[in-house]
Amino acid sequence: MLDRARLFTSSELQNEKMISLGKLSAGLAHELNNPASAIERCAAMLEDRLKDSGEATRDLAAETLNDEQIAAVEAVRRSCVAKQGREVRSPLEQSDHEEAIEAWLAGHGLDTANAQMLADTEVTFEALELLAAGVERPALNAVLRWAGADCAVRNLTSKIQDSAIRISSLVNAVKGFTHMDQANVAEPVDLGSCLANTVAVLQSKAHEKSVDVTLELEAELPKVRGFAAELNQVWGNLIDNALDAAVNGGHVQVLANREKQSVVVRILDDGAGVPAEIRDRIFDPFFTTKPMGQGTGLGLDIARRLVRHNDGAITFESQPGRTEFRVTLPVAEIAPSGVVR
Numbered sequence: 417m418l419d420r421a422r423l424f425t426s427s428e429l430q431n432e433k434m435i436s437l438g439k440l441s442a443g444l445a446h447e448l449n450n451p452a453s454a455i456e457r458c459a460a461m462l463e464d465r466l467k468d469s470g471e472a473t474r475d476l477a478a479e480t481l482n483d484e485q486i487a488a489v490e491a492v493r494r495s496c497v498a499k500q501g502r503e504v505r506s507p508l509e510q511s512d513h514e515e516a517i518e519a520w521l522a523g524h525g526l527d528t529a530n531a532q533m534l535a536d537t538e539v540t541f542e543a544l545e546l547l548a549a550g551v552e553r554p555a556l557n558a559v560l561r562w563a564g565a566d567c568a569v570r571n572l573t574s575k576i577q578d579s580a581i582r583i584s585s586l587v588n589a590v591k592g593f594t595h596m597d598q599a600n601v602a603e604p605v606d607l608g609s610c611l612a613n614t615v616a617v618l619q620s621k622a623h624e625k626s627v628d629v630t631l632e633l634e635a636e637l638p639k640v641r642g643f644a645a646e647l648n649q650v651w652g653n654l655i656d657n658a659l660d661a662a663v664n665g666g667h668v669q670v671l672a673n674r675e676k677q678s679v680v681v682r683i684l685d686d687g688a689g690v691p692a693e694i695r696d697r698i699f700d701p702f703f704t705t706k707p708m709g710q711g712t713g714l715g716l717d718i719a720r721r722l723v724r725h726n727d728g729a730i731t732f733e734s735q736p737g738r739t740e741f742r743v744t745l746p747v748a749e750i751a752p753s754g755v756v757r
Contacts, residue, residue, distance in 0.1 A: 451579035472562035533564030604639035634673040642726035661687030
């Protein structure tokens with residue numbers, strides 16, 4: 417019977433891990449698809465913009481500009497690529513901005529075909545007025561086309577770089593979450609990076625419900641003694657449950673601070689709370705309040721087992737609008753030999 421009990425415990429732990437892996441994979445695929453699609457879209461547009469830039473460069477080379485005119489051209493280029501204080505425009509704001517630039521071009525008798533390229537940049541009307549005062553047509557059309565194409569190329573390459581960095585950061589977050597290629601032994605664990613990685617891999621679920629997730633860590637938070645992979649599974653279960661409980665457009669807080677010789681991690685949500693009549697059963701195996709097919713009732717039971725295996729404790733308090741799970745873990749003590757105590 418003891419052997420069968422051990423086998424059953426091992427099997428249910430493995431099943432819960434597979435369920436968590438399935439949720440992680442679905443969320444990760446969604447998160448990776450956005451930057452990957454952005455890279456594909458920008459790369460396709462980049463070919464056209466490079467063609468425009470080449471043609472505009474040839475037209476500009478045919479014009480003879482003095483030093484003052486070149487300075488005005490450089491001012492426009494600098495304003496185009498400026499990113500300081502840049503705000504993302506809504507589709508309506510972008511449309512209005514493009515119409516305003518088109519109206520300015522038409523008012524100065526210039527080619528309005530350049531309006532879209534210029535609207536995608538941060539060019540200012542002050543820079544355009546300075547340019548119009550120093551450069552006459554038809555050279556002005558060539559300058560604006562060249563500036564718009566050059567800035568469009570820079571913006572597209574910047575978006576490709578940002579998307580690639582996003583993909584890289586997601587992959588690193590998943591590697592940190594799963595602690596791939598690391599032995600499952602007790603070691604000093606940096607809870608800050610573990611919690612940040614868990615929040616990152618669950619961000620897609622938060623976006624689906626428009627839930628704002630905040631992470632607040634005490635400065636110089638000490639490391640704890642434990643098994644990193646097991647602790648990450650605890651954070652994954654607790655934050656995932658908090659996201660399920662939070663209302664649409666709600667808020668989930670993840671906080672960590674030191675209390676004497678322990679580190680306390682608190683996970684709070686603004687959901688309806690745990691009813692008083694079931695609070696004594698919340699950690700029972702196979703007990704769940706989720707609809708059929710959406711929960712196994714093992715998440716909190718396994719979280720409690722893993723916390724205990726890491727010499728910690730888990731408690732919770734709940735009332736309508738505020739539910740808090742607290743995990744307390746011992747601070748890691750490093751011996752001179754480097755062995756974790």
